Amino acid sequence: MSSRIQQMPNQLINQIAAGEVVERPASVVKELLENSLDAGSTKIEIDIEQGGTKLIRIRDNGQGIHKEDLALALSRHATSKIRNLDDLEHIKSLGFRGEALPSIASISRMSITSRQVNSDGFKVQGQDEQSAEVSPAAHNFGTTIEVRDLFYNVPARRKFLRTEKTEFNHLEDVVKRIALSHFNVEVSLSHNQRVIKHWRAANDQKSMEQRIAEVCGNAFIEQSQYMCFEAANLKLHGWIALPSFSRSQADMQYFFVNGRIIRDKLVTHAVRQAYQDVLYHGRHPAYVLFLQLDPAMVDVNAHPTKHEVRFREGRLVHDFLFRGIHKALADVRPEAINSGEPDSVSSELNNVNSVMTQPLQTSLSGISNYGGPTRQNSMSLEVNEQIRAYANLSSSNMSGALPANDSQQNSDELNEIPPLGFAIAQLHGIYILSQTANGMVIVDMHAAHERITYERMKQDMQQGELASQPLLVPISMSLSEKEANLAEEQTGIFTELGFELDRSGPESLRIRQIPVVLARADAESLVRDVLSDLLSYGSSERIRNEINHVLGTMACHGSVRANRSLTIPEMNALLRDMETTERSGQCNHGRPTWTEFSLDAIDKWFMRGQ
Template structure:
């Protein structure tokens, strides 16, 4: 027998909405604190009990709510933040849907108290499982307090899915950490079970760099590179960790779009692509990035909890983020220290990168590496430059004192010692020991030479381009219809990548040529991966990545091996090359190529000055 259609009760509607908005206590904290920030709060107190399951109390010093609007604030789709479609398309506030408060109130025992600056006293309203009480007077300072008790008490099926107290508290602390990174101007005070647990100072005391130390720790801050770049109405700023500071998981990846913390697959892919040449074995980059653009160019109304956004020009955003971070990482040459106190990494101007001007065009040419034989890489191995030959009184690798000479071409920017200093000796045939103005430099010579050779091979191959090699017998490749559509639409892009193909049917491609350098690889699998990238991201680096992997292997085989004795001029030639080679701070496998020990640190080893 058919069931009649009927209107759902308001309380049930709110409980259904709560299933989308209120996942766990951390969701409640997020919604309520965002409301406080939208109200102009400069200080927010968060009191928790039982990991937020027993109690969540959010107190702010914002603008407050009028007594006659308290009940309205707890009704569905009631908000002061938008009034028209134009407002929605350019919304800049964290909240705007008007669903959070009624949804939370429908699955808890909630009280809402508030006072505006000019009101004689505050007003309060109690709600029990969605049933509103009467508005009454109360003593209250300027701002608003929302108290949520016994979350999911009337929805036992939802409550059973909550985790242990410590786990739920951990989710709240992680979200507050994310908020603290985005809003260093706001003071956040957190207590749990009656004990103060965290305080993030706000106002003038909270410099962004200080928040980085407070939230992610000294290790991240010491390895962070500052990024600041604007172009085409877009601005990307924040910090990215150097490749040596990589993670086993994506637990330190924070992205904000116009101040809103979000998850975005398109931008995450662009970041991974930028790190592709310096991270291996499944390691994850760490970053705190803020993307700013005209609110009309991004749709924030695509997720009930506002975790995701949709860009109107996603391909352009992807390219902007990728190129900015790619060039920032390329500047991580050996001898350039990281840390939040360093100057911002200057990426190549976006327009210059977009039109194919190579980043190395303005770089000095690397000095020839010294030796007596031809390298397996095909690199020219010449005699040491005369400047190196005059460096020391004796050519012995054990010599430690340099003779007085003219300054070297590469220096610290102040006419003094080069960033990686001058070589002193070779340790166990593996490491180069050098002295610079600040202390001791230790270089892994194989890893360093491997990166130098790899970057030179890439530069040389980039000058030639991706040439195509015709197949003796054209290959018929069966693909999905949407992949064939992409192949037809992106024919010009595929030609640039070295593929010559035509569509011969709804699900069939005829491949006549493939990239010459990868002719011995499996072209069908490679082409399918390329088509998948083009469909999802509008571009693909699969061919370049496969090429780079091959060149990396060649560079590894051609790099100097352990136990090879180097002369001091050879060591110094390697140090100078490291200083002018992109990404020379790490080898092709993501390991660091050098380490620095300052004099103060060395003094501690021997307890000098104590």
């Protein structure tokens, strides 16, 4: 005989809820810190003992809890943050379900002491509203919550906890994320009566970067770029690491939506796409980014821990993130050493350059020989012409080289020195040595020229129509009706990139035309991948990435090779082009194209002044 249905006791209900909310001590800290931030706190103190299993104490200077609400705070789904459905659809607070406190109280010995302005302090203890005991207590403005003996009454859960050190590391990571998400809040963290971290409130960019450096390390700040991008009532700002600071794993990726740390595959995909042209294979970008948007555009109630969100207009958000980060990376160019602007060159320098620079078409005419033989049956005549055109790179687009005469290279005779300085020699037929205002720059000439050629090819292709060729025998492909409908709806995307598709049945398509540069690509797999991206993310860069891959190969074959002797004017022309070319800090494969050694660093090598 089956058991009868009956109502579960409140204590059991709360413990079941705790299984969703509280995984380990770090989960408790996250929930309590979010409550402190929602209360408007500007100072939060966190005291931990034995990795959080013995004690978690969080003290804040927020608005406090009213005496009459202290016992109610231990009741499930009791909250001051949501009143109606409209509030639920416009959530601005970090917490909103009212599950955290009763869930934590059901698996620990918890007490809450709080005091509001113009009021006395009170303390509540208990595991739920029915057992709560409220009594007067001395306390400053704000709230202190103590959680002792976590999981003391749920031994099965306690057995799954790791060592004290491991649990504290997880807990510390939570505090770091909170410190990054709210720069204006002072946060201190102590473990076993020892101060581990103390972040003072940061109210300007310099102090914010100091806090980021304390969390992510000085190297991140030194090799990152601040960005701010706004469009379509969305704002993205924060710090993105240069490709040279890529990581072997995705362990330094902090993304906040309206102040809430999230993990989202749409966001990860958009960022990855933005870095694709500059990141070495198998590496991961690092970033601390903040997305601000109307709360109605994001559903933060998609997961019990609130780590995952659901964007109501996923395609819009994906494209916005991609465009913003892509543009920010493109704008990273060699920093001006004297003038502050990479493109600014004095009128005197321009006058010198206009007289001394000779077209490179003659001097670099041999570059095309390095591209290797191109067979007509492997690539179209039009592509061959593109290779030849870009291989014979002329200096008509390269602003100015400095003459090799030492007297004319004297920096005192010039108003300003360009960011990458002036070439003085070529090393082993591979590297360009350049003297800058601050020291010395070394440039990988092939990698740099490869990026310049590649960016010009992309730009020219974007400005003109993408050449396509019809297939003698159309490619038939079978797919789901949902995918076929999507392909029909998104015809414009494929047409723009040189594809012509038509519907041949409820679950079939025909590919009739493809871009010339993708003549050797697997067109069917590419179309399937694009449709998969459109279904998952609302957009796709697969075709454009495939085109860029081909262009990158062409640029590689068409760029100046190692052991190619360059004159001083040719080397300076390459430096000037690097200063005006997007993403010139990396080659097409993500490797760095140049590095700088300051005069101070060089002096230290030789112990000058010691």
